[in-house]
Amino acid sequence: MTEIIDPPTPKMRRELSFGTDPRSVRQRIEGMEKLLERMFVIPGINKPVGLDVILDIIPGVGTISAAALGSYIAWEARNLGMSKWQIARMAGNIGFDMLLGAIPWIGAIPDFFFRSNTRNVRMIKRHLDKHHPDTRTIDVEAR
Structure with a gap:
């Protein structure tokens, strides 16, 4: 027996597509920032680490x-x-x-504290909040 699948609704299409609207851009940059800066938390010191620090270990x-x-x-x-x-x-x-990370092995330490991607996403969020206020979200995550 075959199951009939309804065509995607406009809401589903928006969620699935890579839109160029400010709301979609905000979601993408927040996701990229989380991947690069806050992928997981180091136990004991409760400091988030992401792909940026991990990649800096590779010279x-x-x-x-x-x-x-x-x-x-x-x-x-x-x-x-x-x-x-x-x-x-x-x-x-x-x-x-990139200059901080260019120092083999040791470069990951200052990169652990200087989070360029978080700084850049913060700048974009300020721009979006000013020019596209309908894209604002409430941050429930404590930083």
């Missing part, structure tokens, strides 16, 4: 990969129409993070 390739993933957040900001000054600040954060 050369890891640092470049982490910077490329962080650049995606800046690319999304550019697509939102943020100013060149804001994009330059984001690029500076990514570059500084």
Whole structure:
């Protein structure tokens, strides 16, 4: 016996697609920031760690990969129409993070404290809250 599946509703299509609307961008950058900066918590010190710090342990390739993933957040900001000054600040954060991570093994320690992706997402959220207030969400997570 075959089951008849209803076609996706507009709400389902919005949830499944990679929209260019500000709400979709906000969800993507928040997800990327969580992956890069807060993937899991280190027991004992209760400090979140993400892929950015883990990749910095791998000399050369890891640092470049982490910077490329962080650049995606800046690319999304550019697509939102943020100013060149804001994009330059984001690029500076990514570059500084990359310089910190370029020091083999030891570079992961300062990167553990300087969270460039969190800083960049915070800038984008301020922009979205100002120019697209309907995308605001309530953060229930204590930071």
